[in-house]
Amino acid sequence: MMSKIDLTNIPKHIAIIMDGNGRWAKKKGSLRVFGHKSGVKAVKTVTEAAAEIGVKYLTLYAFSTENWNRPDLEVNALMQLLVSTIKKETQTLIKNNIKLDAIGNIQSLPKACQRELKSAMEATKENTGMTLVLALSYSGRWEMLNAFKSLLKEAKEQDLDLDSIEAKDIEKYLMTKNFPDPELLIRTSGEMRISNFLLWQIAYSELYFTDVLWPDFGVDNLYDAIQAYQQRERRFGKTSEQLNKVS
Numbered sequence: 001m002m003s004k005i006d007l008t009n010i011p012k013h014i015a016i017i018m019d020g021n022g023r024w025a026k027k028k029g030s031l032r033v034f035g036h037k038s039g040v041k042a043v044k045t046v047t048e049a050a051a052e053i054g055v056k057y058l059t060l061y062a063f064s065t066e067n068w069n070r071p072d073l074e075v076n077a078l079m080q081l082l083v084s085t086i087k088k089e090t091q092t093l094i095k096n097n098i099k100l101d102a103i104g105n106i107q108s109l110p111k112a113c114q115r116e117l118k119s120a121m122e123a124t125k126e127n128t129g130m131t132l133v134l135a136l137s138y139s140g141r142w143e144m145l146n147a148f149k150s151l152l153k154e155a156k157e158q159d160l161d162l163d164s165i166e167a168k169d170i171e172k173y174l175m176t177k178n179f180p181d182p183e184l185l186i187r188t189s190g191e192m193r194i195s196n197f198l199l200w201q202i203a204y205s206e207l208y209f210t211d212v213l214w215p216d217f218g219v220d221n222l223y224d225a226i227q228a229y230q231q232r233e234r235r236f237g238k239t240s241e242q243l244n245k246v247s
């Protein structure tokens with residue numbers, strides 16, 4: 001499977017909407033929480049495989065702004081799972097030279113989550129391999145709204161000429177300011193929507209949808225997605241002829 005992948009054209013940044021844990025559990029006659037626990041295993045597998053193949057940034061949508069509207073029982077279970085997973089996996093992240101980062105409204109997470117997250121980020125900050133970015137209590141509109149507010153504040157305080165504002169002035173206030181835009185966005189479970197994920201950053205991402213439910217998503221599924229990406233022609237508005245012109 002891996003032999004079909006062009007190692008010289010690995011996306012630098014892959015973003016994943018990990019969806020389908022609940023349906024996976026239901027199919028097995030189990031509780032949704034069991035689906036989330038199994039989803040953590042897929043996170044481990046995919047994180048290690050992505051790092052190994054040379055992906056530089058992997059952003060995982062783990063909890064959206066809208067997910068706060070789920071039943072308390074499920075929200076609490078997800079938060080607990082987050083705490084226990086980060087605690088348990090920090091050593092593996094260090095061993096694999098992976099740096100942990102997070103985007104989203106981190107202050108809105110329970111204190112225990114914030115603590116674990118902070119200590120894992122601190123413990124892995126010198127790692128130079130892949131950066132694993134967890135999107136927690138995140139949504140694209142929330143992030144953009146905050147960026148606009150910060151920019152407007154700056155404009156007001158520094159009396160900026162509004163006509164001089166460029167896209168990069170907005171980007172510097174996004175939580176992803178240190179990461180390149182994802183070349184590839186994967187969503188599992190057959191849903192074909194973005195659900196308020198990286199709205200600004202995916203302007204030119206290649207989208208890949210698969211029916212596989214997240215807990216079943218494995219190394220071969222990741223390779224399939226990368227292979228599909230490698231078969232796309234990324235034109236960025238140009239014509240195919242322009243891209244293939246031999247000069």
Ligand code: IPE
Nearest residue numbers: 018019020021022023024062
């Ligand atoms: C994705 O799986 C995980 C989170 C959103 C936290 P879901 O929990 O959305 O699973 P489905 O979509 O109900 O199957």
Ligand code: IPE
Nearest residue numbers: 017018019061062063064195
């Ligand atoms: C998106 O999944 C959020 C995460 C994967 C964390 P959802 O399952 O919450 O998305 P919708 O609400 O069905 O679009």
Ligand code: MG
Nearest residue numbers: 019020021022
């Ligand atoms: Mg879902």
